[in-house]
Amino acid sequence: MIEHQVQVRVRYSETDQMAYVYYGNYASYFEVARVETFRHIGFSYKEMEAEGILMPVLELKTKYLKPAKYDDLLTVKVIIKEKPGIRIKFEYEVYNEANALLTIAETTLVFINAKTGRPILPPEVFTSFFEKYYLNDSKN
Amino acid sequence: MIEHQVQVRVRYSETDQMAYVYYGNYASYFEVARVETFRHIGFSYKEMEAEGILMPVLELKTKYLKPAKYDDLLTVKVIIKEKPGIRIKFEYEVYNEANALLTIAETTLVFINAKTGRPILPPEVFTSFFEKYYLNDSKN
Amino acid sequence: MIEHQVQVRVRYSETDQMAYVYYGNYASYFEVARVETFRHIGFSYKEMEAEGILMPVLELKTKYLKPAKYDDLLTVKVIIKEKPGIRIKFEYEVYNEANALLTIAETTLVFINAKTGRPILPPEVFTSFFEKYYLNDSKN
Amino acid sequence: MIEHQVQVRVRYSETDQMAYVYYGNYASYFEVARVETFRHIGFSYKEMEAEGILMPVLELKTKYLKPAKYDDLLTVKVIIKEKPGIRIKFEYEVYNEANALLTIAETTLVFINAKTGRPILPPEVFTSFFEKYYLNDSKN
Numbered sequence: 109m110i111e112h113q114v115q116v117r118v119r120y121s122e123t124d125q126m127a128y129v130y131y132g133n134y135a136s137y138f139e140v141a142r143v144e145t146f147r148h149i150g151f152s153y154k155e156m157e158a159e160g161i162l163m164p165v166l167e168l169k170t171k172y173l174k175p176a177k178y179d180d181l182l183t184v185k186v187i188i189k190e191k192p193g194i195r196i197k198f199e200y201e202v203y204n205e206a207n208a209l210l211t212i213a214e215t216t217l218v219f220i221n222a223k224t225g226r227p228i229l230p231p232e233v234f235t236s237f238f239e240k241y242y243l244n245d246s247k248n
Numbered sequence: 249m250i251e252h253q254v255q256v257r258v259r260y261s262e263t264d265q266m267a268y269v270y271y272g273n274y275a276s277y278f279e280v281a282r283v284e285t286f287r288h289i290g291f292s293y294k295e296m297e298a299e300g301i302l303m304p305v306l307e308l309k310t311k312y313l314k315p316a317k318y319d320d321l322l323t324v325k326v327i328i329k330e331k332p333g334i335r336i337k338f339e340y341e342v343y344n345e346a347n348a349l350l351t352i353a354e355t356t357l358v359f360i361n362a363k364t365g366r367p368i369l370p371p372e373v374f375t376s377f378f379e380k381y382y383l384n385d386s387k388n
Numbered sequence: 389m390i391e392h393q394v395q396v397r398v399r400y401s402e403t404d405q406m407a408y409v410y411y412g413n414y415a416s417y418f419e420v421a422r423v424e425t426f427r428h429i430g431f432s433y434k435e436m437e438a439e440g441i442l443m444p445v446l447e448l449k450t451k452y453l454k455p456a457k458y459d460d461l462l463t464v465k466v467i468i469k470e471k472p473g474i475r476i477k478f479e480y481e482v483y484n485e486a487n488a489l490l491t492i493a494e495t496t497l498v499f500i501n502a503k504t505g506r507p508i509l510p511p512e513v514f515t516s517f518f519e520k521y522y523l524n525d526s527k528n
Numbered sequence: 529m530i531e532h533q534v535q536v537r538v539r540y541s542e543t544d545q546m547a548y549v550y551y552g553n554y555a556s557y558f559e560v561a562r563v564e565t566f567r568h569i570g571f572s573y574k575e576m577e578a579e580g581i582l583m584p585v586l587e588l589k590t591k592y593l594k595p596a597k598y599d600d601l602l603t604v605k606v607i608i609k610e611k612p613g614i615r616i617k618f619e620y621e622v623y624n625e626a627n628a629l630l631t632i633a634e635t636t637l638v639f640i641n642a643k644t645g646r647p648i649l650p651p652e653v654f655t656s657f658f659e660k661y662y663l664n665d666s667k668n
Contacts, residue, residue: 119559119560120404120405120410120563121555121556124400124401124405125400125403125406126302126405127405130276130401131275131304132275132276132279132401135271136272136540139539139540140537153599157265157598162266164268164312165271165312167311167312168310170307171306171307172306172307178574178577179572179573179574257420259419259420260423260545260550261416261544261550261552261553262416264540264541264543264544265544265545265547265598267545270540270541276402279400279401292459293459294459297458318434318545319432408584410555411555411584411585412554412555412559413552415550415552415555442546444546444548444551444592444595445551446591447589447592448551448589448590448592449589450587450589451586452585452586
């Protein structure tokens with residue numbers, strides 16, 4: 109299992125006139141959290157994409173428990189419970205500075221070949237970074 | 249049951265470097281679809297908010313089946329299956345001009361009192377607009 | 389000279405907690421206005437890009453006179469005063485429903501070859517659409 | 529004179545299908561740079577707004593010299609040349625990791641009373657933070 113957390117400061121542009129973070133803007137927080145989790149384990153999403161593999165999102169589920177507000181320094185916790193195959197699932201928890209749980213979410217992404225648009229297995233270099241986190245995970 | 253559909257043209261700002269509509273940007277299409285559905289049945293979300301009732305989103309679920317692309321003229325179909333109570337649930341289907349189903353989604357929103365932040369029943373004027381659509385819906 | 393106008397309804401996602409349209413979001417209104425002006429004179433930006441010509445923005449100037457608000461039906465007036473060369477300049481005026489002038493702006497864009505990244509003259513098909521609007525414009 | 533710099537990592541959501549940062553998205557980088565410059569000198573924009581003073585943008589000018597790309601770690605340099613009065617002017621320079629100058633910009637903002645919507649002088653607490661940076665600035 110991989111767990112990581114990143115911090116994101118709420119921008120004015122991300123608020124709406126309800127003075128909440130607009131519900132669609134969490135998607136970019138989750139994206140930042142995914143990419144930084146990859147960077148943390150030594151893997152560059154940017155490079156993988158430059159080599160012709162894309163990772164579009166297949167599914168997004170979000171529960172908004174409490175609003176994030178302007179200038180909040182949010183902590184986004186990311187969990188990848190299962191070793192990725194063609195698909196990879198991320199779970200997220202968003203906390204504010206008072207440690208209140210604001211949002212829980214999950215996304216499923218798929219590896220695709222940029223040229224064919226077809227799903228593919230993740231590249232060797234990606235899988236190798238993940239190996240050590242799922243050593244006993246014989247089911248995968 | 250209420251069904252309505254709106255058209256939204258994909259903006260360049262909404263694409264990402266994958267040349268897909270960024271997955272977080274559908275949230276604003278759904279918002280437009282909700283508000284226009286309200287306008288269609290004679291109800292103004294803007295006025296309700298001016299009178300102190302907000303409708304934040306509690307939950308969002310989206311399945312991305314095929315990508316929407318730049319300049320696509322999307323049709324967003326909205327369905328409100330059940331008569332709204334304190335909560336209101338919207339289902340969405342997004343189609344492109346070739347009538348391919350790109351995205352399915354649902355959101356749950358709640359009526360809250362802007363001053364107290366507490367959930368409340370929708371205003372009379374709102375409920376009255378909905379009456380005729382759920383005449384035989386005795387369970388609600 | 390080309391003049392055209394388009395209407396854009398302010399989305400909730402485009403507001404900020406000041407209850408104004410966020411100042412960065414006008415850029416996408418201008419983009420919509422440019423593209424619809426092109427479509428109006430018979431030209432498709434999307435097709436030009438598919439054929440390998442991009443039009444990035446070189447310069448943006450915006451004066452915010454009065455705020456646009458949620459649900460405002462804005463009119464964006466576009467003016468192309470001079471016949472486009474390698475560069476093309478657009479001027480904009482944004483009005484609300486009360487006909488108050490909210491914003492004035494201008495952008496300069498450049499035609500570039502997507503492969504080389506170098507500036508190029510606009511394609512013949514583009515220039516031909518523009519001919520009739522600048523018949524007496526011998527300086528260009 | 530005040531000079532400060534902040535770093536911003538380009539998000540996938542901020543790119544467009546040209547694989548550039550969308551031209552409207554720099555506005556939020558400038559906003560982050562302003563707010564962090566305030567925080568750096570000890571001043572909280574959030575608190576000022578909570579006390580009823582807003583700072584809407586009056587004018588934005590941006591020159592796009594070279595594109596910012598996905599995952600770039602940008603440095604945004606902020607300069608406040610003149611001591612703020614009712615208006616405050618910020619200049620910006622955006623650099624990528626190779627130290628190439630990508631964008632130059634300036635914004636003018638105004639202090640307004642949230643209740644009346646009228647321009648006002650900045651609050652004492654704000655001015656005091658600025659004093660030491662403009663000691664010899666007798667013209668202001």
